[in-house]
Amino acid sequence: MAENYALDLIETGRKLDGRGLEEFRKIEIEPNIIKNAEGSARVRIGKTEVIAGVKMGLGEPFSDTPNEGILIVNAEFTPLASPDFESGPPGENAIELARIVDRGIRESKCIKLNELCIEPEKKVWSIFIDIHIINHDGNLIDAAALAGSVAVLNAKIPKLDGEKIIRGESERQLPVQYKPVTVTVCKVMDKFLLDPTLEDESIIEAKLSVAVRDDDKVCALQKQGREEMSIEDLEKMIGIAVEKSREMRKLVG
């Protein structure tokens, strides 16, 4: 019944909470909220809350990129955030989210990884971006990607004394050249909508996450949901995402 109501409402151009189909909930961003992290951000989209933290360490570069720093994105859906999340190793949804956030940041070339080499083939900075979900009320991917981008943008490289990292002291910002933003466009019947709540998500079976760079280039795509889509729909969805990303980028700082 509730499902039919939601579908009827979408027909008239509204989501369950009365918002227009492409209208986001209020987005609140607080950078640098974790003192012990090299960079961090809390993002709230309505009742959805995500914290991203950047930690940096020293590591060996991958053999095929001997002069580049290493980027690792991880996400945890802890039971704190939702009755649907269980403890234990990350499940497929957490892994998929982390990999979508990873691709948005990596493929946009947002971080200048080539400036993070200390000694070619031997020592480079590793950047760990950890996404922690605090409360799940829908649209986790957009919130997580936004938190990731803001955290990266605010991250500072810790000071290095020979082999030793001096935490809490830094010499420079993490070198960043783009601000990628990810927008997930959902399709219900023949309508497209953005920023669904958890309740809205229960009727959505077709989604496309689109990561967009400052120059409007699309740097990652991921179709989600079990419904098939036409090529025309996918193109429209990419268009909607590119448009929306410009507005959201202003919030990144």
Place this chain on the structure above:
Amino acid sequence: MGKQEIKLMVDGKRLDGRLPDQLREIDMKVGVVDSADGSALVKFGNTVAIAAVRGPRELYPRYLQESDTGILRCRYNMAPFSVTDRKSPGPDRRSVEISKVMRLALEPVIFLEEFPKATIDVFVEILQADGSTRVTGINAVSLALASAGIPMRDMVIACSIGKIDDTLIVDLNGIEDNNSQADISFAFMPTKEKVTLLQMDGCLTQEEIKKLLEVAKNTCKKIYEIQKNTIKEKYR
């Protein structure tokens, strides 16, 4: 991907001698795993994927059962010897994600609602990897499902499309995959003309994506013909 610059196109040809829109040599075979209900082996050049289908069969533990529909489970796995540097066995984050998108790419074509409380299990092993493994795997599963006699609305055909040296190319091999400016994995229902998998890495304009999707669609239709012939050959 910020690696050392490699020239991937020379005189309009790719490093392995192919033209931009040329597929590698494709080989497909069904009925390759005796104990399975359906199975297939698909080769795209040096990439080799084998798929087996078991089911529909009753799903245990019982709490996983859905009373009104069957479920599809999918496991994508790379053999440790399939790549240059041995891959440690078992699922990693990449294979967990691929297993998920593979499942979603196949679900739309299977009449799962005909099998309440049951599961259809799909296992994909990559025996040899030279780029485009997930799409090769999907093509293998599609054939395996058909050979298992599972009722399907359509086939699922998959391919990879990329951009190297500012040229659009089809069916990326390993070197191209690692050094492309952008690449997509794409799965398509050829009769209904619907997309069931779309993943992209790299930077492209909206116009470029449009072109890429068009090429992807046409490439899938070519591969579809090979799939159809494979099944006809087997069950003539």
